[in-house]
Amino acid sequence: MELKRDIYRKLLAWKSKSNHKVLELEGARQVGKTYILDKFAKKEYKSHLYINMIGSSGKDFLQCLETAASWEPGKKREKNPVYRAFQLYDPDFSDCEDLVIVIDEIQESSVVYSKIREFARDFKAHFIVTGSYLGKTREKEYFLSAGDTEVLTMTTLTFPEFLDAFHKRGLYEAIDLYGGSDHAGYEELKSYFHIYLQIGGYPEVVTTYLESRSIPDCEAMISNLIQIFVKESSRYFDSPLELEMFEKIFSSIAATLLKEKKGTPDLTTDLTKIIFKEESGRITKKMTNYAVSWLFLSHQIGYCSMSVDCSNLDIVDNCRYYFNDLGVAGYFLKLTGEPLSIIEGVLCENFVYLELVRRIRKQEIAGQVPWFAIDKKTSGELDFYVRSRIDNMDYGLEVKRGKNRANTANALLERGKLDFVYQLKNTYGGIADRKYSVPLYLCGRIPFNLGKK
Template sequence: MERCDAELGRLMSIFTNESKRYFDDVMETDTFEKLFHGIAVTLIREKQGAGDLVEDLSKIVYKQESGRFTKKMINHAISWLRSSHIIGYAGKSIDCDYLNIKENDRFYFLDVGIAHFFVARAGADEATIRGIVAENFVYLTLLRRISKDIAGNAPWFATYGKTKGELDFYVRSIVDYKNYGVEVKAGSHSGNTVTRLYQDGKIDYIYYLKGETCGGKADDGKILTVPIYLADRIAFDIGD
């Protein structure tokens, strides 16, 4: 693990150096290190109930650098990281409504090793790191299925106004046109928000993706528990 960690650090250093040729100002490539740290911090804060993560990211960079970087430079660097397949976005659905989506409202890393690398360096404890890496892993599995059996331009998470809670991922199937709630747990716990959304009829089915489970079904097969390593295999056609 230590050797892998060192190799990831070396690769990210190469990426930053190679990117310099595409920027007019060397200061712009210096934003990468700050952005990587900022993205990791926003993912950690999300676990503690933070709000707008994109806005939080800008505040982190501005605060650390006392205005050395302009908003234009930050946006330029973010766009470069996206086009270079380093980071990706998730949209936010309000109350699991597929017609009420706020696009580009959360960052994820497009590699779980890189996610672990930067979240660990931001100072997160082991339990937090496991949770973030697990969620990032599921994000990537859902991203690969966009337009195949999942609606949207990117995976969505959801907020629920009644409970002020949050659902890890909300899926609108384009196979059976049902709503699925996906809750990711590195351990064996369940989520309160996803249960309330299901009870209130906002979602039709629940998938619990857990690190410590052998799987199972409940409520006539509408609530399914699946080992997280099988995330690529879950189906969004139950109501078909």
């Protein structure tokens, strides 16, 4: 079964631009990058070339590059060795705007990655580069052509995309945010949300559920995806110990989320202390930092920063981690042995985090990562704080998990630290003054333009 992906519209938008930048498609392993690019290339261009730098096509292209760039004293130099390399690779190669060249797993070759500027400036053809471990390209031998690339990030299926697989996206988009629709519709969406919280959005996992309707089958698939990620990461690490740390770090992140503390000024130190208990001193802060950075650049985890008193100018960077897929989050949260009711609360918070990341990418809200907030006066904590880039108002988001969080949001609203509060609950919704109750699973639709009304 084919799963519809929203990123296809963004690929079309990139194609229509005249800036001729190379598209760099980021995303975790197995989110469907290769599949969507193959579909896009075949449907939207008259011709396409696909080169995989981890396969035989990549080895062949490197050989063509080497041949085209070779030179002997006294002979005429090749004016455009990269162009010549494509001619050697494909005798029918003809540079034109209706040709797209997709280079997959480009992190495997610093030589090819460093040619991105030439791809953008010397060719009429369109270029797309991608890979699941582009964190490798941050090393010094890789030339970063930031001005010649446009970056898109492909994630696992969002909740609306997940609903699309069940033909329920229309219901999601049409239902009233504040409880004005038939209650049966809310209950139906809630039932799908409960499934999504458990299995997440990896395409292979969602397909497994569509075929078997079995949560255990999906959990087995998630476990397999995690193991494959760990094994594939071994290609990029010299130390077996660093590789062994990955699952321990995942589990440690789950532990920090369950502690419900007000962030930490040094996440790496905090994680190292947790892992240290198991490893008897073999784990250092430097090793932890390197492994965490790899997980971040591989799109496995994300950061959340802390706002002091709901100020967009008083931000403490990177005080909390979240998972980039709910299925992976649930897998490691369940390993802690905590009650399922507690785990579901953390997953709901992680869900809202991911929705806010998408709103940042749409440039609707401020920040490079989502923010939570602390109230210095009451020592309370707000789940998420948002400064809108649409109306420049301050919004508090409360994921309903206890009275304390509601009290903090109310106190901040009364003291003018917030302009509006969204209470994300399992209820149908409602409006009371500047407080808006919205079903949790609809948080991707909440507007941040209430100040313009």
